[in-house]
Amino acid sequence: MALHALEYCERLFYLEEVEGIRIADQAVYDGRRLHEEIPEYVEMTSFTLQSDVLGIQGKVDVVRSMGGEWIPFEYKKGRANLTRDGKVRPWPSDEIQVAAYTLLLEEHFDRKISEAKVYYAQDHRTANVTINDALRNRVHAAVNRATDLRSSALRPPIATNERLCSRCSLAPVCLPEEERLIQSGKKEIPRYFPPDREGDVLHVSTHGSTIRRSGDSLLIENRDGDKTNVAIHSIQSIAVHGHVQVTTQAIHRCLSEGIPIHYLTGGGTYLGTVGNLAGGVQRRLRQYSAMVNGDFCLHLAKILAKAKIDSQLRYILRLTREKDRDALQDQIDQMRQAARKSSAAKDLNELRGWEGVTGKAYFSSLGHLTRNDGVLSINGRNRRPPRDPANAILSFLYSLLYKDCLQAIIVVGLDPCLGFYHQPRSSAYPLALDLMELFRVSLVDMVVLGSLHRQQWDITADFEFAGKQCWLSSSGRKKAIVLYERRKQDTWKHPVIGYSLSYDRAIELEVRLLEKEWAGVAGLFAQSRIR
Structure with missing residues (x-):
């Protein structure tokens, strides 16, 4: 089966057999069901063979005796490959798979086998496969290529035939069309990444x-x-x-x-x-090679900081579209200057300085916009522990966002310890802190400000005070969780890729786009902005 994937697409083989990524979609389940329904012939079914000489093993669907010769059968759920003159041909990936089974049988029986067959269930056709020296050499070459790929930490390029991607179960992981968007500048791309989470x-x-x-x-x-x-x-x-x-x-x-x-x-x-954090060695090796490159980390950090500053500035501009901006003009000018200067920062410390200038101006603006909310107004940013109700809500929701960013990193298979902007000064994972910057405004700040303006909080029931410290009560936590989870299900259209998805899915998408930055397909990470 690994050779089948290799012939279909080398990227698919690498993802499944080297990185251990497998997704069972409907087509996979249909194929499993077909194999469970294979009739019990007098001859052998589900016959497992292994060859140390060839370096492969496999389970033949059916081995039948026909005309005094053993014939391997491979069952496929799809349609046969019909030529223009109506002849039934096997698909190349099916042909090399059944040929590999044949070589295993030849070694097992110590005799040559001249024919194999592939049955296609959808149109009830059987394709004959002639086993000759040319096909045997193809199998040996494929085994050698598979061996080479297994020893490499680099993913092969995406398939040149775009039609293969539409039928691939790993397209949501591979994101081939997103790569083609960068490589060829296509304006519209097919959408393989799921729009929302499954649980x-x-x-x-x-x-x-x-x-x-x-x-x-x-x-x-x-x-x-x-x-x-x-x-x-x-x-x-x-x-x-x-x-x-x-x-x-x-x-x-x-x-x-x-x-x-x-x-x-x-x-x-x-x-x-x-959680189960095993696997993903190749992904982490590629990540490590990128994260030890200081210039590359600074490049990614600039992209990230620019995205965060732009989001904060745009949010303030949105909130003041119909209001007099004179009272906030100084803060807006500071954020605009930081957006320009951050792109030219010479090191991470300078970049953090401009981010800090933006953060101070941003929360000062939020304080001005919530000044009429009384005790629930945002009076700057304070934490560890928060000292007022608004910051208690912010801190709690930022923790939920951190948790979701960490989970997305784990799902993709990267190492959260290896970040490019935040430094490992605490128990928090630097890469999760990096990713959070993209979603603070859209998933937390907007939720908090909206709930304050709608007066959804009860200062007595939803908060607990101890001296100068403030936390959410049990009812407050439940209310915050509902607001946050509801916001994650809101959908928006990615401004570059062009398709819509939920914020929940957008977190994982950004991790996958980040991984492409050090895989030679740069330009899509941290490009989303709030309107």
């Missing part, structure tokens, strides 16, 4: 609750004995807030299903993640 984030924030496994569901029980069942297949990830217990059985099941469990304190501080 929900399960937040458990009631102190004293316990998460247990119950068959194919998770059972959440609080101190009062109230129980809630959530189907495991509907969960994308779990966020555990505060004093919540998760049983070993529940953790094991989540690990086996690829569901990460994120732990946060009751105040919203991120603590850590339990």
